[in-house]
Amino acid sequence: MYDSDKVREIAKRRKEWESGSYRPVCEKVPERCERFENLSWTEISPLYTAEDVAGFNYLKDSGFPGEYPYLRGVHPTMYRGKTWTMRQFAGFGTAEETNRRYKYLLEHGETGLSVAFDYPTLYGYDTDHPLARGEFGKCGVAISSLKDMELLFKDIPVGKITTSMTINGPAPIVWAFYIANADNQGIPRTRIGGTIQNDVLKEYIAQKSFIFPPEPSMRLTVDTFEFGARELPRWNTISISGYHIREAGSTAVQELAFTLADGFEYVKAAMARGLNIDDFAPRLSFFFNAHNDFFEEIAKYRAARRIWARGMKELGAKKERSMLMRFHTQTAGVSLTAQQPEINLVRVALQAMAAVLGGTQSLHTNSMDEALALPSEKAVRLALRTQQIIEEETGAASTADPLGGSYYVEWLTDRMEEEANRYFDRIEQFGGVVPAIERGFFQREIAEASYRFQQEVESGKRTIVGVNKYKLDEEVEIPLLKMDEKGEEIQLERLKRLRADRDNDKLMRALSALRKAAEGDENTMPYILDCVHAYATLGETCGVLREVFGEYREPSIF
Amino acid sequence: MKDLAERAVNGDDRAVARLITHAENCHPDLYEAMRIIHRHGGRAQVIGITGVMGAGKSTLIAEIALEYRKRGKTVGIIAIDPTSPFTGGALLGDRIRMSRLTMDPGIFIRSMGTRGMLGGLTGAVYDVMEIMDASGKDVIIVETVGVGQAEVDIIKIADTTLVVLVPGLGDSIQTIKAGLMEIADIFVVNKADVPGIERTMAEIESMIDLGHRPGVRKTPVLATAAKECKGITELVDAIEEHREFIVGSGSLPDRRRKRYEAELVEIIRKRLMTMIFDEKVFREKVESLIGRIEGKETDPYSAAEEILDGLLK
């Protein structure tokens, strides 16, 4: 970026500064700690200058917004045209209750929907399954059939609004519920837009809501890619997620590297099926965490875009849209404290700011009470207001990549890309992502990072405000969400009626056709849609796949 | 203690579990129970399993146990993991892979730390085996994590020893170095779906051929994919075949005698150590001798001599 004479001069002057200005002050007043580190234990220097980014080639490594390698953002106008989608992840209890919450959020200015499902749904069980005991509606909404999906989106224009669904193992089935609901309303499939998370690799690595072993899981994923490319051009068939990897305790570097490694793995799997990279790649999307180390997070998003663009080009992508990385961001749930919960508002605001400065396409801001329970209406509204303040009042959305060219941020971006590449090499040595999962590589790396962090908190090396410093002995007074106590009964009754009222012959035919397709190598999506249209429940449909594919068991890794 | 033993012999799992705890803690009255236990034992077939970390041993054991259950046998599993020499703590994670066995009343799983036995099997393993045996388990599977002495020690207790390897990672080379060629009754190459399986199988087979003498049983090499439940029936068949072989060739009693010898040595060792280091009179003697060694008034050999003389008097 600078001519070499200039850099040499800067380097020389920097040395002078170090001995003349910096050191003498350090000797008088020692710095606060011996080694400054970010959350990935990378050492941070007292100062960054042009010298640190001397090798940086602007046109090659940075470019312009909306152009390869997309370091500065995926849109030429970035937020000057349209700001990010404000998409609050929400769901609890019955479909009716969650439907009311969605309408509340839309009334208050939310621009996209995001569905949280309860645990039984995430594992492909109906509410009346024995393993669902105690879990109904707790972490999200229970969706056991098309009937529930119809209620969830009652009076919400699914042809206009986009919906993101955090569902992985049973993603094809839940997606089919959504599509079938639109079908029944006469909305063409080409018009509905949204995202299914559908990222099973990170389930094995971190989130642990897996159902099937990796091989059939990857096959189902590719089925959705293929089906989406053919019939739902506006749908993101995957959201390759680092969020949960980070929540499980990884560093930012690990989040970056493992997520991108997963992404390339999906691309390779789809290409191995014979799909054309430019047919499906434009519908791949990503999902990252926004954690506490402000600059590291911004560098992470920027590095992610550049690594993806370069990697996709290498894999043979020709279309621009195949190389640009669009991503959703959620602030770090793991950073929220149960102590002094109001201060979570401040944490979330800073994390959200990092996501915006990093160029996210959509954003969920956590509510301040989430270390205690599901968020109350007021807490969700404040979280949404936080985004609106960033959008409307801070000026952060006025120019593309405002921190581009910062010596520190560019240096850190480069460094994170390098470290990610080192991780890619290690994963390659295992023979790819799946063997590395089976050997527990990711799981061990994450467990070690999270334990190390926790020990540093215990020893006081890391500060968590309100937890190990600036503590306050106070009763926490936050109004918590109360759910309809009758919810589970309502849902069980609905399931019972559904099983009695539907055409069970038609259903059995659809299920056995799905079984045949799953045993063979046809795309399962059309068969799943037939089952769903015949009001097969989630558990019944998933049950067929469980029988054909078997279930995954985690390796014993700490 | 006697009551506990009677209950254990009648198959009461809680009593079995509690007795094992007493054995691990070297409870001073344990011998009362073990007298009863020993009278009822000696029937169970003992399978030892060893191999490097990450070879998929726990999964393999789960599959072997399920196969034996299908064949109408009850199973005891002893899963041993290392105790940290620094903290004395241990993280025992074998149950993760054996989750499916937890609800089967015909299977009893116990996780154990090595508890200070440097590299070797935990001292309590003999007692635990006898307790499970006496409680009516037909098959007992002992798993050790593979470093050092524990691997070699396992042949002292097992009727059949399985050495588990995985393709790649140079495991087969490590095997020769670690002296595992000699202890295996059966080699298992697990994760047969991983590339490199043929090479690993060939390497092991050629090593076996090298050391093979005519007229001696040749160690079989089997491939399994425990996660996909492949090759398990064949493996259990091979274990049974080996058992028939040692029964037929008359070497089973030899193996059993070796086990009792090891057990006897272990009990004596433990008792001696307890006597010398825990009992007050000797403790004082030991302390004063350490002081004298430090002051160069005596040397460690002469000091040991003095202690042993005291014991033998």
Next chain:
Amino acid sequence: MERKIRVLVAKPGLDGHDRGAKVVARALRDSGMEVIYTGLHQTAEMIVNSALQEDVDVVGLSLLSGAHMTLFRDVTDLLKEKGMDDVLVVGGGIIPEEDVTPLKEAGIRGVFGPGTPLEDIIEFIKGNVKG
């Protein structure tokens, strides 16, 4: 002879968040205990059966899904039924203040929310395990 505290760390229900359980398991190990980790998706029956076979002094339950009122109590109920109420049961996760008292009444003697120092958990166990 030396007696070691044995702890079963278990994840009941369908919740897959195991960062906390694993961090606590490591910390207990580092404080000299023998920790048996069950892995995910355990039913109350599986947890109690494992506790029985392993003859543990402590059962530690971790759950972040909000189903603790049902699933934690299932475990203590079953322990009582089997006459194993001498086992110390502790639990952790996203647990609202108002649930703490009923959980304690149900026999979960230590309830640890987010941000609890690991040292507190270790001390609680050491102080409350029967001699």
